[in-house]
Amino acid sequence: MVSxxxxxxxxxxGPAEPSLEEQIAAYQREFQGLDPQVERVVSALSRLNRRxxxxxxxxxxxxxxxxxxxxxxxxxxxxGEPYRLGPGDLARRLGLTPAAMTHRxxxxxxxxxxxxxxxxxxxxxxxxxITEEGRAKWLEGLRMATVFEEELLQDLSGDxxxxxxxxxxxxxxxxxxxxxxxxxxxTDLD
Amino acid sequence: MVSxxxxxxxxxxGPAEPSLEEQIAAYQREFQGLDPQVERVVSALSRLNRRxxxxxxxxxxxxxxxxxxxxxxxxxxxxGEPYRLGPGDLARRLGLTPAAMTHRxxxxxxxxxxxxxxxxxxxxxxxxxITEEGRAKWLEGLRMATVFEEELLQDLSGDxxxxxxxxxxxxxxxxxxxxxxxxxxxTDLD
DNA sequence: GCTTCGAAGTTTAGGTCTGAAGTCTTCAAG
DNA sequence: CTTGAAGACTTCAGACCTAAACTTCGAAGC
Numbered sequence: 001m002v003s004x005x006x007x008x009x010x011x012x013x014g015p016a017e018p019s020l021e022e023q024i025a026a027y028q029r030e031f032q033g034l035d036p037q038v039e040r041v042v043s044a045l046s047r048l049n050r051r052x053x054x055x056x057x058x059x060x061x062x063x064x065x066x067x068x069x070x071x072x073x074x075x076x077x078x079x080g081e082p083y084r085l086g087p088g089d090l091a092r093r094l095g096l097t098p099a100a101m102t103h104r105x106x107x108x109x110x111x112x113x114x115x116x117x118x119x120x121x122x123x124x125x126x127x128x129x130i131t132e133e134g135r136a137k138w139l140e141g142l143r144m145a146t147v148f149e150e151e152l153l154q155d156l157s158g159d160x161x162x163x164x165x166x167x168x169x170x171x172x173x174x175x176x177x178x179x180x181x182x183x184x185x186x187t188d189l190d
Numbered sequence: 191m192v193s194x195x196x197x198x199x200x201x202x203x204g205p206a207e208p209s210l211e212e213q214i215a216a217y218q219r220e221f222q223g224l225d226p227q228v229e230r231v232v233s234a235l236s237r238l239n240r241r242x243x244x245x246x247x248x249x250x251x252x253x254x255x256x257x258x259x260x261x262x263x264x265x266x267x268x269x270g271e272p273y274r275l276g277p278g279d280l281a282r283r284l285g286l287t288p289a290a291m292t293h294r295x296x297x298x299x300x301x302x303x304x305x306x307x308x309x310x311x312x313x314x315x316x317x318x319x320i321t322e323e324g325r326a327k328w329l330e331g332l333r334m335a336t337v338f339e340e341e342l343l344q345d346l347s348g349d350x351x352x353x354x355x356x357x358x359x360x361x362x363x364x365x366x367x368x369x370x371x372x373x374x375x376x377t378d379l380d
Numbered sequence: 381g382c383t384t385c386g387a388a389g390t391t392t393a394g395g396t397c398t399g400a401a402g403t404c405t406t407c408a409a410g
Numbered sequence: 411c412t413t414g415a416a417g418a419c420t421t422c423a424g425a426c427c428t429a430a431a432c433t434t435c436g437a438a439g440c
Contacts, residue, residue, distance in 0.1 A: 016282060016283075017282065017283050017285070018268065018283070020359065020362065023268060026267075026268040026269075026270060027268065029270070030267050030268065030270075031329070031332060034332075034336060035336075035340070037348070037351045037352060037355060038336070038339050038340060038343055038351065039339075040355040040358075040359065041343065041351060041354050041355045041358060042242070042339050042342075044355065044358035044359055044361075044362050045235065045238060045239060045242070045358060046239060046242070047362055048235060048358060048361055048362050048365065049235060049236060049239040050285070051362070051365040051366065051369055052232070052235070052236070052365070054369060055365070055368075055369065066426095068426085077216075077220050078208065078213060078216040078217065078220065079216075080216060080219070080220075086388075086389090087388080087389065087390095088387090088388060088389075092206060092207065093206075093207050093208070095207070095240070096427075096428085097427075097428055097429075098388075098389065098390080099389090099390075099391080099392095099427080099428070099429080099430090100426075100427055100428070101389090102389065102390055102391085103390095103425095103426070103427080104426085104427095107426095122388095122435080122436075123434085123435060123436085124387070124388050124389075124434065124435045124436070125387095125388065125389090125435095126388080126389065139221070142221060142224075146224060146225075146228070149228050149229075149232050150225070150228060151364075151368070152232075152361055152364060152365060153228055153231065153361070154364070155360050155361075155364060156357065156360070156361075158227070160357060161227045161228065161231060162227060163353070163357075164231050164354070164357050165227060165230040165231045165234065167346065167350060167353075167354050168230075168231060168234035168235060168238060169210065169230065169234055170345050170346070171234075171238055171342055171343070171345075171346075172210065172234050172237055172238050172241070174341075174342060174344070174345060175238065175241040175242070175245070175342060176241065178245075178341070179241055179244060179245065258396085276418080276419090277418080277419065277420095278417090278418060278419075286397075286398085287397075287398055287399075288418075288419065288420080289397080289398070289399080289400095289419090289420075289421080289422095290396070290397050290398070291419090292419065292420055292421085293395095293396070293397080293420095294396085294397095297396095312405080312406075312418095313404085313405060313406085314404070314405045314406065314417070314418050314419075315405095315417095315418065315419085316418080316419065
């Protein structure tokens with residue numbers, strides 16, 4: 001209860017986001033029967049993700065592109081040879097609507113990151129390919145990301161990293177079973 | 191009449207999102223020198239978060255509100271007595287701009303989830319409070335979330351949950367040090 | 381060959397967010 | 411007083427997304 005007194009006395013400081021532990025304490029106060037163990041895992045996951053996306057956003061901004069655009073480049077590269085996909089396929093991989101994909105491709109073509117052409121053998125289809133510049137920006141973004149990610153995990157030993165990866169994979173498998181439909185209408189990096 | 195046969199033939203193996211392991215393999219192929227251990231942790235984190243947000247979104251949709259609105263209710267409840275905050279404070283806690291907060295509060299007032307009044311002692315300030323209905327929806331949303339979260343973690347033993355929480359907390363601390371400024375311009379739950 | 385259906389993209393209308401430019405209130409100094 | 415500066419919120423313009431209507435092409439049935 002010291003904090004209450006201190007807070008009364010130091011009333012002016014800018015009210016920031018509560019810390020993870022403060023938030024868990026508040027949850028306990030407002031809702032008995034909440035497992036703090038579970039809450040810590042879930043809230044930490046969410047906060048971590050927010051911070052990671054902020055970091056990625058700053059990095060891609062240095063390249064003059066957005067996270068969203070980097071995601072498109074990544075999907076094209078990871079698709080492998082010949083590094084071309086249709087808008088519909090891209091939309092499914094990124095978890096957004098075909099309409100959004102159309103707009104995004106518009107912008108990226110204008111910026112010289114990708115190309116758009118009609119499929120000659122089936123003129124309804126469109127093919128999106130990556131340009132040299134797009135590929136270069138993808139690579140540079142990836143380089144920056146790996147530096148950040150290594151820094152993020154630097155406190156964890158090799159064994160711990162393995163354990164963490166295994167546990168997260170288990171959780172992921174469980175939600176994927178519960179959500180067989182391609183869930184993912186949210187902008188996010190991975 | 192023919193629909194049964196048509197459905198059997200209509201295989202439509204629509205190209206979906208690559209699995210986590212496929213993605214890691216593709217990364218290795220396109221960029222030597224990437225640590226698969228690190229990549230697995232980071233990608234699993236991101237995918238998990240996406241799935242969790244989809245799940246939360248479905249739950250809040252059942253209540254007739256959005257994730258974003260539920261977040262506001264949560265911030266008000268977790269603030270504690272008297273469950274009132276200014277728009278600026280709310281915006282800082284949720285990680286969005288004051289402009290967005292104004293709009294969000296507009297909608298929520300119209301829906302009867304929160305109240306908005308001017309502070310009599312300082313007429314520049316505005317005070318947002320939670321209504322009975324808002325509080326009820328927060329509680330119901332939390333109940334649904336805890337069921338989902340318990341299900342998500344059901345494969346992990348108590349020890350594993352503790353370990354996982356501890357490791358994630360360590361990662362979080364590290365990014366928070368690297369990003370001392372309140373990072374968080376992204377919609378997300380926690 | 382024509383017609384109809386379905387698939388792939390695009391267009392349009394509307395919602396929510398950001399960043400920048402107001403508006404209004406308070407406070408301190410002249 | 412009154413004037414200027416700072417703070418809190420709102421308004422405005424622009425970006426990007428979703429849902430739904432539309433356009434076009436290709437394929438199957440008659």
